[in-house]
Structure formats: C-alpha cells, structure tokens
Amino acid sequence: xxxxxxxxxxxxxxxxxxxxxxxxxxxxxxxxxxxxxxxxxxxxxxxxxxxxxxxxxxxxxxxxxxxxxxxxxxxxxxxxxxxxxxxxxxxxxxxxxxxxxxxxxxxxxxxxxxxxxxxxxxxxxxxxxxxxxxxxxxxxxxxxxxxxxxxxxxxxxxxxxxxxxxxxxxxxxxxxxxxxxxxxxxxxxxxxxxxxxxxxxxxxxxxxxxxxxxxxxxxxxxxxxxxxxxxxxxxxxxxxxxxxxxxxxxxxxxxxxxxxxxxxxxxxxxxxxxxxxxxxxxxxxxxxxxxxxxxxxxxxxxxxxxxxxxxxxxxxxxxxxxxxxxxxxxxxxxxxxxxxxxxxxxxxxxxxxxxxxxxxxxxxxxxxxxxxxxxxxxxxxxxxxxxxxxxxxxxxxxxxxxxxxxxxxxxxxxxxxxxxxxxxxxxxxxxxxxxxxxxxxxxxxxxxxxxxxxxx
Amino acid sequence: xxxxxxxxxxxxxxxxxxxxxxxxxxxxxxxxxxxxxxxxxxxxxxxxxxxxxxxxxxxxxxxxxxxxxxxxxxxxxxxxxxxxxxxxxxxxxxxxxxxxxxxxxxxxxxxxxxxxxxxxxxxxxxxxxxxxxxxxxxxxxxxxxxxxxxxxxxxxxxxxxxxxxxxxxxxxxxxxxxxxxxxxxxxxxxxxxxxxxxxxxxxxxxxxxxxxxxxxxxxxxxxxxxxxxxxxxxxxxxxxxxxxxxxxxxxxxxxxxxxxxxxxxxxxxxxxxxxxxxxxxxxxxxxxxxxxxxxxxxxxxxxxxxxxxxxxxxxxxxxxxxxxxxxxxxxxxxxxxxxxxxxxxxxxxxxxxxxxxxxxxxxxxxxxxxxxxxxxxxxxxxxxxxxxxxxxxxxxxxxxxxxxxxxxxxxxxxxxxxxxxxxxxxxxxxxxxxxxxxxxxxxxxxxxxxxxxxxx
Numbered sequence: 001x002x003x004x005x006x007x008x009x010x011x012x013x014x015x016x017x018x019x020x021x022x023x024x025x026x027x028x029x030x031x032x033x034x035x036x037x038x039x040x041x042x043x044x045x046x047x048x049x050x051x052x053x054x055x056x057x058x059x060x061x062x063x064x065x066x067x068x069x070x071x072x073x074x075x076x077x078x079x080x081x082x083x084x085x086x087x088x089x090x091x092x093x094x095x096x097x098x099x100x101x102x103x104x105x106x107x108x109x110x111x112x113x114x115x116x117x118x119x120x121x122x123x124x125x126x127x128x129x130x131x132x133x134x135x136x137x138x139x140x141x142x143x144x145x146x147x148x149x150x151x152x153x154x155x156x157x158x159x160x161x162x163x164x165x166x167x168x169x170x171x172x173x174x175x176x177x178x179x180x181x182x183x184x185x186x187x188x189x190x191x192x193x194x195x196x197x198x199x200x201x202x203x204x205x206x207x208x209x210x211x212x213x214x215x216x217x218x219x220x221x222x223x224x225x226x227x228x229x230x231x232x233x234x235x236x237x238x239x240x241x242x243x244x245x246x247x248x249x250x251x252x253x254x255x256x257x258x259x260x261x262x263x264x265x266x267x268x269x270x271x272x273x274x275x276x277x278x279x280x281x282x283x284x285x286x287x288x289x290x291x292x293x294x295x296x297x298x299x300x301x302x303x304x305x306x307x308x309x310x311x312x313x314x315x316x317x318x319x320x321x322x323x324x325x326x327x328x329x330x331x332x333x334x335x336x337x338x339x340x341x342x343x344x345x346x347x348x349x350x351x352x353x354x355x356x357x358x359x360x361x362x363x364x365x366x367x368x369x370x371x372x373x374x375x376x377x378x379x380x381x382x383x384x385x386x387x388x389x390x391x392x393x394x395x396x397x398x399x400x401x402x403x404x405x406x407x408x409x410x411x412x413x414x415x416x417x418x419x420x421x422x423x424x425x426x427x428x429x430x431x432x433x434x435x436x437x438x439x440x441x442x443x444x445x446x447x448x449x450x451x452x453x454x455x456x
Numbered sequence: 457x458x459x460x461x462x463x464x465x466x467x468x469x470x471x472x473x474x475x476x477x478x479x480x481x482x483x484x485x486x487x488x489x490x491x492x493x494x495x496x497x498x499x500x501x502x503x504x505x506x507x508x509x510x511x512x513x514x515x516x517x518x519x520x521x522x523x524x525x526x527x528x529x530x531x532x533x534x535x536x537x538x539x540x541x542x543x544x545x546x547x548x549x550x551x552x553x554x555x556x557x558x559x560x561x562x563x564x565x566x567x568x569x570x571x572x573x574x575x576x577x578x579x580x581x582x583x584x585x586x587x588x589x590x591x592x593x594x595x596x597x598x599x600x601x602x603x604x605x606x607x608x609x610x611x612x613x614x615x616x617x618x619x620x621x622x623x624x625x626x627x628x629x630x631x632x633x634x635x636x637x638x639x640x641x642x643x644x645x646x647x648x649x650x651x652x653x654x655x656x657x658x659x660x661x662x663x664x665x666x667x668x669x670x671x672x673x674x675x676x677x678x679x680x681x682x683x684x685x686x687x688x689x690x691x692x693x694x695x696x697x698x699x700x701x702x703x704x705x706x707x708x709x710x711x712x713x714x715x716x717x718x719x720x721x722x723x724x725x726x727x728x729x730x731x732x733x734x735x736x737x738x739x740x741x742x743x744x745x746x747x748x749x750x751x752x753x754x755x756x757x758x759x760x761x762x763x764x765x766x767x768x769x770x771x772x773x774x775x776x777x778x779x780x781x782x783x784x785x786x787x788x789x790x791x792x793x794x795x796x797x798x799x800x801x802x803x804x805x806x807x808x809x810x811x812x813x814x815x816x817x818x819x820x821x822x823x824x825x826x827x828x829x830x831x832x833x834x835x836x837x838x839x840x841x842x843x844x845x846x847x848x849x850x851x852x853x854x855x856x857x858x859x860x861x862x863x864x865x866x867x868x869x870x871x872x873x874x875x876x877x878x879x880x881x882x883x884x885x886x887x888x889x890x891x892x893x894x895x896x897x898x899x900x901x902x903x904x905x906x907x908x909x910x911x912x
Binding site for chain 1: 609616659661677678707718720728739740746768772773776779782784787789798805819823836857
C-alpha cells in the first residue's frame with residue numbers, strides 16, 4: 001500500500017515541530033525522495049532533519065544530496081556519525097563529494113576514515129577528472145575460476161552485503177588479472193556443482209582507469225552492460241563502473257554538449273542552483289569573443305557602404321541571408337557533433353560527410369532560392385511595395401542564398417570534425433562560432449555578386 | 457584471452473569466401489560486434505553471413521541490427537528460421553522492429569509467431585508511440601508473497617531462462633496487482649527459509665503503460681533503478697522497462713532535443729545512415745519558415761532606409777547586434793530547455809527563472825556594452841578609421857546592445873516554459889526561432905534609439 005505525501009505537508013511538519021510524525025514518514029520514504037525534501041528546506045533545518053534519520057538510511061540519503069548540503073552536514077555532525085557515513089558510502093560517492101569540497105572539510109572527512117578507506121580514497125582522488133577511474137567503484141566481487149556455482153553463492157552471501165552490485169562477477173587470477181565474467185543469472189540457470197570456469201565468458205569488455213568516462217559509458221551502452229570492468233595499465237582489475245553512474249555521465253555529457261553548442265561554458269550544477277554570478281561567468285566569455293569578432297562583418301559592410309547607399313534595398317535582405325546561413329550551418333554542425341559524440345561518425349568519414357552535406361546543401365539551397373525568388377516578387381515587391389526590387393536584385397539575393405547555404409553546410413560539418421581530430425571538443429565549434437564565420441562569408445558573397453550584377 | 461580482429465580482416469574473409477574461418481571467428485565475437493560487422497557489409501553479403509551464425513547467437517545479433525537489414529533477413533530466411541528468431545527475441549525488440557517494417561513484412565512475421573506471441577505482439581503494437589508501454593518487456597518474473605527465499609530461487613531457476621532480467625522480482629497477488637518488489641541481492645543476503653514477504657519493499661516505483669517513455673526513463677535515473685514496473689490503468693503489472701532501454705530513450709531524447717534546437721525535425725536514424733533526401737526533409741521546413749519570417753526584419757530595415765542612407769555607419773553594427781542578441785537568447789533558452797527536460801525546472805518556477813535571467817542579462821549587458829563602447833572608439837574609429845563614428849552613435853549602439861540582451865534573455869527563457877505549459881515540446885522554441893524574434897526586437901530598439909538620439 002502506497003501513501004501519497006507532498007512536500008508541503010512535510011514542510012508543515014517541520015514548521016510545527018512535529019518531529020515524531022515526520023520521522024515516522026521519512027523512514028518509510030524512498031531515499032531519493034528524502035534527499036529531494038532536504039534540498040527544499042532551508043540549510044539549518046535540512047541538517048536538523050538529516051540527523052533524525054535512522055542510521056541505516058542516513059548514508060543512502062547522504063549520497064543523493066548535493067555537495068553544499070553534504071558540506072553543512074559534515075560540519076554539523078559528530079566524528080562518530082561522520083565515521084559511520086564515510087564507511088557506509090560507496091567509494092565513488094565519497095570521491096565525487098571530496099572533489100567538490102573545500103580542503104578543510106576534506107581533511108575532516110579523511111581524518112574520520114579508517115586507514116584502509118583513506119588509502120583507497122587517496123588512490124581514487126589521483127585519477128584524472130572525467131576519467132573512468134574517477135567514476136568507478138572499488139566495491140566489487142571477484143571469483144576464482146576453480147569455484148563451483150554453489151561455492152560462488154556462498155562467497156557472494158559472505159561478501160556481497162556492502163557491494164554496490166553483485167549481479168556481474170569478475171573472475172580473476174592470483175595477480176588480479178581478468179580471466180572472465182559471469183552473471184548471477186548464469187549461476188542461477190546452471191546446476192550447483194558446475195564450475196564457473198565452464199560458465200564464464202572469457203571475452204570481457206573492459207576499460208582502463210585513464211580512459212575518458214564518456215568512452216566508458218558509450219561502451220556500456222553499446223554492449224548493454226550492467227557493469228563495466230575497469231583495469232589498470234597492467235591489466236589488473238581495480239574496479240567497476242555501474243550502469244547508474246554511466247547514465248549520469250551520459251546525461252551530463254549531453255547537457256555539456258548542449259551548453260557548449262549554445263556558446264556557454266559547461267557547468268555541472270542544475271540551472272536554478274547556479275548563482276547569477278556563476279551563470280554570468282559561464283556565458284560572458286563566448287558572448288564577448290563573438291561580439292568582438294563581429295568587427296569583421298561590420299568592416300565588410302562598411303567597405304560596401306557606397307554601394308549600399310546607392311542601392312538601399314540590398315540592406316533589407318542582410319538579416320535573412322545571415323540567419324538562413326547561420327541556421328543551415330548549425331544544422332550541419334549539430335548533426336556532426338552529435339554523431340561524433342555517439343561514435344556514429346569518425347574522422348575517416350570526413351569526405352563522406354562533406355559529400356553528403358554538399359548534396360543536402362544543394363537541395364536545400366535550390367528549394368529556398370526558388371521559393372525566395374517568388375516570395376520577393378509577390379510579397380516584398382507587389383504586396384508590401386518595397387521599392388528598388390528588380391529581377392536582377394532578386395536574382396542576386398537568391399544566388400547569394402544558395403551559395404551561402406552550401407558554404408555554411410561545408411563549414412558546419414568540417415570545423416567540428418577538424419576540432420575533434422586536433423583533440424578539441426567539437427561542441428565548441430557549434431552554431432555561434434559557425435554563425436559568425438558564415439555571416440562574414442555570406443556578406444562577402446552578397447556584395448561580390450551585387451557588384452558584378454549591378455555594376456558598382 | 458582476447459583476440460583483436462579488425463573489420464577489414466573480416467571483410468577480406470568474406471571476399472575470399474573463407475567462410476569456415478569466418479564462422480569460427482564470428483562465433484567467438486560479442487553479438488553487438490557481429491551486428492556492427494554485418495552493417496558494414498553490402499546487404500546481400502550481410503544476409504549471407506547472418507545465415508551462417510549459430511542458432512544460439514542469431515537472435516541476439518538480429519536484435520542489434522538496424523531495421524533495414526532485419527527486413528532483408530526476414531525476406532531471405534525460411535519460415536522455420538523466422539519462427540525461431542521471433543520466439544527467441546524479447547517482446548520489446550520484436551515490437552520495435554514491427555513498428556518500422558512495411559505491412560507485408562509485418563504480416564510474414566506475425567504468421568510465423570505462435571498464437572500466444574502474436575497476441576502479445578498485437579497488444580504491444582497498440583501502445584502509443586513513445587509511451588512506457590511501447591518500450592516495456594513482457595518477459596518478467598513475478599513471485600507470490602507466501603514464497604520463501606529458497607522457493608523463489610527454485611522458481612527463478614525454472615522460469616528465468618528466457619527473461620530479459622531476473623534481478624528485480626515483483627510480488628503480485630492473484631489479480632496481478634503489485635504488492636512489492638524484491639531483488640536477487642535481497643534474496644542472496646538472507647537465509648533460505650525467510651519468506652519474501654519480510655524482505656520485499658512495498659513502496660514500489662512504477663509507471664503506467666500510457667506514460668511518456670521519457671518520464672519513465674527519468675524515474676529510473678532518479679531512483680537508480682535497474683528495472684521499472686509498468687502497470688495498466690487498473691494497477692495490474694503488465695511489464696517492466698529495463699535500464700538498457702531507458703538508456704536508449706535518454707540518448708534518443710537528448711539527440712532529438714539537440715536536433716530541434718538546431719531547427720531540424722528529429723530523426724531516429726544515425727547521421728550517415730539517413731539518406732540525403734531524408735536529411736533534406738528534416739532540415740527544410742524550419743529553414744523555409746525562418747527564411748520567410750525574416751521578411752519582417754527586412755521590412756523594419758526598409759522603413760528606416762532613409763535614416764540608414766543619412767547615417768550609413770549604423771548599418772555596419774547590425775550583424776553584431778543581431779548575433780549578440782541571438783546568442784544571448786539561445787544561451788537562456790538552451791539552459792531552460794535542458795532544465796525542463798531533466799525536470800530540474802517546472803512551470804511554477806517561471807518567475808524565479810525570469811528574475812534570474814534578468815539579473816544575468818543586466819550583468820552580461822553592462823559588461824558587453826562597456827567593452828564595446830571602448831572597442832568601437834579604439835578599434836573601429838581610431839585603428840580602422842571607420843567614418844561617421846561619434847560618441848552619440850557609439851552610445852546608441854551600446855545602449856541597444858544592452859537592451860537587446862535583456863529582451864533576448866527574457867524571450868529565451870519565457871518561450872520554452874510557455875511551450876512546455878501548453879503541451880508543446882519546449883525544444884522547438886530554441887535558438888533559431890528565438891533568433892528570428894530577437895532580430896526584429898533588436899532592430900526596432902536600434903532604430904528607435906537612433907531616431908531619438910540622432911534626430912531623423
């Protein structure tokens with residue numbers, strides 16, 4: 001039987017100091033929901049309510065909390081409470097947290113860890129940010145090839161309690177080299193006396209601690225894995241990545257790509273949790289750079305100032321040409337950037353991609369140019385009565401449109417692939433950057449064609 | 457021991473007709489890799505190689521293949537081979553495939569299914585596209601509350617073989633109403649005689665068949681679930697969603713959002729696998745619409761034609777103002793769209809979001825206006841010697857810049873939230889749409905300020 005409680009009712013209980021009732025309800029809620037509730041409370045109260053939680057769920061709730069609240073809790077609780085939490089948490093959650101905390105708080109956490117935990121934490125903290133090592137968990141079960149199914153179950157029963165996942169079991173030799181992998185399903189589908197050597201899959205998919213976390217997550221997606229083995233440079237098993245962490249990585253990388261595509265520096269906080277100043281810091285660099293680089297488009301227009309003064313109607317089409325060029329370019333760049341990040345496209349495909357974009361660009365260019373030619377005559381000239389529109393002007397605009405689209409799509413697909421090849425993130429080559437470039441290109445084409453056709 | 461084989465070596469084996477060697481290697485490869493190899497081959501050959509695969513792996517490989525190859529295989533194999541595959545596949549994979557196949561091929565598949573499978577398939581095909589029902593699997597294990605751990609294991613051993621996941625077990629009553637959930641880990645961590653009633657969690661997270669698949673996937677991410685129960689409108693268990701399918705949904709939704717943000721209709725195919733014509737079809741509607749709506753910006757410029765002819769220097773700043781406005785707007789819209797899709801923002805937050813964007817906009821606007829004021833004097837006027845730049849012109853440009861940024865950020869955050877509220881996808885309100893609107897706004901501000909300050 002489920003009970004529906006809403007946040008407001010819980011908040012009222014805090015306000016009315018009905019702590020026994022609150023405690024009763026919290027104990028019956030899912031840990032993720034308790035964490036969400038704590039996030040909604042003022043900091044002081046959320047620490048207070050956290051300390052009401054039974055020991056058994058406190059650590060689970062703690063793992064779901066954002067780092068600012070974790071920090072306040074660490075500062076508020078006793079050493080004994082902190083010890084329990086640190087030992088209860090999975091290593092990857094501890095490490096995630098420590099990477100974000102100020103040094104003084106990190107010291108307090110490390111002081112309250114057992115020497116063994118401290119050693120593991122320090123080892124984990126040395127893995128580069130965004131590497132497979134930094135998101136792996138050290139709590140896994142490894143079996144020996146000589147065990148039977150029945151012995152494996154006994155081993156899991158004895159050692160599985162504090163492991164993050166027990167469904168994928170790695171078989172290692174005495175030096176911890178990976179020899180195979182077997183799932184609990186395999187064990188359950190075979191007789192108790194079968195040696196796991198006969199069941200295990202020797203073709204283990206694994207990654208190295210220094211691999212990029214995004215590559216590790218893609219590997220798990222490709223092979224539909226629940227967990228991925230992580231080995232060190234000497235091919236010894238050191239940990240595993242669970243699917244829920246891989247999911248977080250994928251979401252985070254997708255968000256970062258979107259932010260970069262929209263000319264922002266990536267942030268790892270939720271929108272409403274980022275301060276105004278931090279949001280400004282993430283947005284201003286690209287705005288500034290792009291604004292300054294627009295000096296070039298200004299200079300191009302200036303150098304054709306006299307022509308524009310003679311044939312004023314040309315100015316009115318500049319926004320349309322620039323926007324259509326920008327949109328065409330970002331369509332190509334976003335397709336390519338996403339393809340690169342999902343590993344559907346590699347640098348070797350460069351010429352296939354360019355060839356495809358050219359054909360799409362010609363199709364789009366011809367369609368838009370034809371429609372625009374008719375639209376300018378019917379709507380702009382006849383309906384709105386804009387002056388100075390001649391067939392030649394119309395032809396110049398539409399020819400510019402077509403050439404701009406072709407250039408835009410080529411720039412849009414080439415730049416991200418080059419960036420990727422050179423080791424930069426292709427996502428920064430997205431729409432805004434390409435728009436600025438395409439603006440200049442489209443204006444140059446426009447004025448060259450206009451000069452030639454109208455004879456300035 | 458792992459062997460490294462590359463695609464080219466495998467292709468050479470096909471070319472040299474070394475089928476025995478090829479078969480030997482294919483049998484030892486991961487099914488996902490075999491599927492990738494088949495995709496690389498010409499259609500004829502890939503069907504030929506598929507038929508070489510041992511029965512036991514053929515269905516697994518089949519599930520990884522894109523639908524075009526699945527179709528050719530279905531048309532090429534015998535009824536008996538087809539029967540084996542249809543019965544071996546998980547229901548959600550069959551349904552995914554049937555949704556994409558032409559009617560004649562669907563008929564052939566249904567004819568070769570057992571009556572029972574056919575009934576389930578038809579039931580699944582009736583769930584709306586992108587609903588939880590359409591991605592769930594019907595192959596799950598449900599237990600009764602009276603069973604002990606030991607009886608549960610016996611039940612899993614007897615019925616688990618053809619189930620997609622056996623790690624999450626749902627406890628139901630005689631009418632299939634959900635009563636609780638228990639994991640294999642819970643079973644393994646307790647004595648064989650414990651009744652599962654004592655172990656099960658009665659607080660089961662579930663969704664309804666008609667829920668949006670994205671909501672289901674978000675639920676799984678929030679609670680770190682390996683599988684999510686799917687119930688019908690009468691709260692009876694009908695299936696479950698596995699985490700690998702949820703991962704696919706999340707990736708697919710992120711890709712779709714990016715495509716929509718870049719003014720494309722979403723496609724569910726990989727970039728290089730989409731034909732030029734299909735890519736054109738996905739890209740042309742928005743390009744066309746945005747091109748035509750640029751008529752307004754043209755009209756605005758035209759109506760200030762005389763002013764521009766008098767003060768030609770104003771024209772040169774139009775691209776910079778439009779682009780900076782567009783970039784500012786898309787920064788806000790992409791932040792908000794992503795926040796909405798990850799459920800970090802709701803419509804109730806509208807005023808918090810607007811208030812935040814206004815503050816960020818003022819910060820960004822002041823910074824950019826100041827830098828630009830100095831830049832125009834130093835670079836444009838003194839260094840490049842552009843004529844007609846006066847302090848008043850400079851002030852008009854920078855004031856426009858600031859006001860444009862504030863308008864752009866407000867439009868950028870309000871439109872996606874309104875779209876979401878009205879039941880539209882907020883992602884279509886992204887950069888290109890907002891750019892077009894912001895273009896018009898920035899030009900209006902520009903010319904109004906210029907008229908007032910320069911007295912046209």
